Amino acid sequence: MAPVVRVEHLTKDYGAVLALDALTLDVGEGTTGLVGANGAGKSTLLKILLGLIPATGGRAEVLGHDVATEGAAVRAAVGYLPEHDCLPPDVSASDFVVHMAMMSGLPRVAARERAAEVLRHVGLAEERYRPMGGYSTGMKQKAKLAQALAHDPRLVLLDEPTNGLDPAAREEMLGLVRRIGHDFGIAVIVTSHLLGELERVSDNVVVLDGGRLLRASRTDEFLDATGALLVEVLGDEAHARMAAALTGAGVAVTDRGSVLSVGATAQGLDVRDLVRDTASDLGLGLVRLQTDHRRIEDVFADDAPGASADSVPAAPVASAAPVVPAAPAAPVADTDRRAGRHRRIEGVPGE
Amino acid sequence: MSDPTAATPEGRSVIHDLGYRPYTGTRMPPATIARALAVTGFRNAFGLGRSGRSKILPFVLLALNLLPAVVIGGIAAFVGLKELPIGYAEYASTTQVLLGIFVASQAPVLFSRDLRHGTISLYLARPLRSSAYAVARWTSLLAATLVFLVLPIVILYAVSLLIELDVSDQTREAAKALGLAVLLALSLTGIAGLIASWSTRRGFAVVATIALLVIANGVVTVIQGISTEPGGNTRVGEIAGLFSPYSLYRGLIGAWTGADTPTPPSSTGMELAYVAVLVGISVACLAALVARYRREATS
Structure with a gap:
């Protein structure tokens, strides 16, 4: 068409x-x-x-x-x-x-x-x-x-x-x-x-x-899935204990404040089951277990220099067929200015 | 099988939501659109299709403008006059203040309103070109002004027929008055429209237009008055008459209908100059209006 x-x-x-x-x-x-x-x-x-x-x-x-x-x-x-x-x-x-x-x-x-x-x-x-x-x-x-x-x-x-x-x-x-x-x-x-x-x-x-x-x-x-799970648990020092237990089980965990981001692509084991069982073993209330989706503002964050070392693993967005090659490399001063601009946009609805 | 005439099992009828239905009918060419815009503008100039309050001013002015003609008609019918107490063309000169207020107050309705409320961007995002928009708006104001000028002529003409004055004489005089009315309407429309299109505030446009018309006419009248004093040079008065639409109109009445006006143009060349200035003002103002809206479209 x-x-x-x-x-x-x-x-x-x-x-x-x-x-x-x-x-x-x-x-x-x-x-x-x-x-x-x-x-x-x-x-x-x-x-x-x-x-x-x-x-x-x-x-x-x-x-x-x-x-x-x-x-x-x-x-x-x-x-x-x-x-x-x-x-x-x-x-x-x-x-x-x-x-x-x-x-x-x-x-x-x-x-x-x-x-x-x-x-x-x-x-x-x-x-x-x-x-x-x-x-x-x-x-x-x-x-x-x-x-x-x-x-x-x-x-x-x-x-x-x-x-x-x-x-x-x-x-x-x-x-x-x-x-x-x-x-x-x-x-x-x-x-x-x-x-x-x-x-x-x-x-x-x-x-x-x-x-x-x-x-x-x-x-x-x-908004591709990032390959991570968001986990939220309730209890005494819930996040710290949960993170320690999961790390011990060989799963990558990042504490993101109100939630834990758990790498869901661990070798051969079902991370969802692991999270459920771990929470149960520790006596913690599991209140959230969901797939982590990117948000559009993350794309801005990716494009801004220095933002790539984010907790979110590099998702395949860069290869998601942009119609046109991304903008050519800008001079340093210009890049800084553009980064500032992204920052402003980013601040709006994000968690 | 259920009865197809019963819309629901209970036999109640229902309104079906047909969803969104595309339009497949005809679409008019730009000339028809421009005409529709001009007609709507003409109605709006008299407050029609707008709020009730906006109808008051134009209709009060129109009634006041027609009142003398109606009164003359009544008196003429009762007394049986041998001629009309006022010439067709002189009438507009007598009621020029009402005319000025009408044009000055209704020009912003057509020109300032769209700019002030941003509606202009909706017009410009439609098929009509900005120049066609400007000309359509100008046509609306011209038509409204003409109604204001021509209706009294029509009433007086009807009166002259009723009291059985000479038909050919009256028709000739009325036709001259119509021609003059068109010239005056063209220039007033241009001036008032141009001022209104540069002002997004209605009050400012009204005051500026009235001030321009009244002040220019006042200055010209004073100069013409001085030039007709003993020892004055009427040539100066004639030339001064070129500087205001009302005095141009007055001068041409004096030259063409034999009405008593100060320092009418005394030569054919001067008469032509009077006509040329009236037409020139109109053309220049219309061109400026078109340029104004072209700029608005591309800014």
Whole structure:
């Protein structure tokens, strides 16, 4: 199947800033998360994909249309949810979505039908007839999403859709994003700086840094099992005693604060049984025994220099088929700067 | 086998969730989209499709603007006048303050609102080009201004037919007034639209537009007044008339309809200059609007 978005050597030079640096990337169907710190080039990429700003070099195709020459065709088939406020306060969501559907070329009658349907899908009930100025942030985000879907696009670009939402509204929005990608059959590109969110909704993750592609692969490849078990036990000095006993049995153990990370690939013995029996022998309460999965932020940690000596064993992520070779080695000063950036991202949802 | 007409075993009907249904119907070309935008904008300029409060100002202004025409019609019908007490074209000059307030207050509805609330980014992410957006918005304001200017002419014309004045004379005068109304509407729309598109604050745009129109007209009126005093040079007044839309309009009324206005253009060349300036203002403002939104799209 042809990719939804194909970007080749895309460069955008604002003069003072190199926003995109020879970016090459394919985005397929399903939900794709776009991750990067502020200034990584996410917004610039979205604007070029919408055909709003010209690229300095390279080319980009969306749904088979060249964005430089067929911008209108691209915009007719793409829905866009911007990060900032974009709703007029004195118009009802119902009227607004009808109008926006017509602005995408739907006839009035069809626009009315679509608006009613889309507003139902996003979950705006009676309040759709009230002026949007009185909406909560959650309702506003739903109205913004409704206008992005009103014309039945084949691809939607969602720029930070969960920004400013409380946990319940965030859950609802993430559920909607997942439904758009899976049930509605519309390709989704969603940006977020909360990696935990993208981990849950996206099939693929693209990581941008300084206008370059850091990594692009399936989310589950990012989240491969690390080959370790997480064990949590309760009792007097439980972790210390448990660690000593397991080490004595020839299993690698690392204390990670609230849990023990236990190497599950020991020679020929079933580590799960061993953990169970050891806990039983020591009279400790075994409260957790689970496979350790990586999180997306671990990937950032791996890429940051000096972070490879982590407690997590080197997982096969590096070989998990990045679409494009990783960014070329940067000069030392630059590397330090980038490491700092990763640190900031990392700090968000991790344990 | 169960009865297919009974939706549930209990015989109650249910609403089925059909799930997401894709749209497979026709999609309109950009010209149709632009027309839809212009029509919506025209409605919005009168507060239609917006909150109830936003309908008050435009309709009060429109009613005030039409009141004199209706009163004249009533009096003319009762008394049986031999001619209309006010010329078709002079009417707009008399109610120019209402006209100015209307254009100044409704231009931000069309131009500032989208910029202030960020809605512009939704328009720009749709098939319409930024230039088409600007022209559609401008068309909405032009149409709304024309309604404001043309309705009194229509009422006066109907009155003149009712009191059985000479039809060909009246039709000729009304047609001239229509032409002048278009010229005035073009220039006012351009100026007010351009100011509104540079201001995200509605109040600022309203005040700036009214101030510009009133101050320019005031200064020109003073100069024209001085130039008609004994010993004054009416040529100065004629040239001063080039510097405000209202005085340009007044000058052309004086030249074309024989109405009594200070220092109307006295030569064909000067008349052409008046028309050229009115058209020039409109074209320049429209071009600036298009450039403004092109910049907005690529920033």
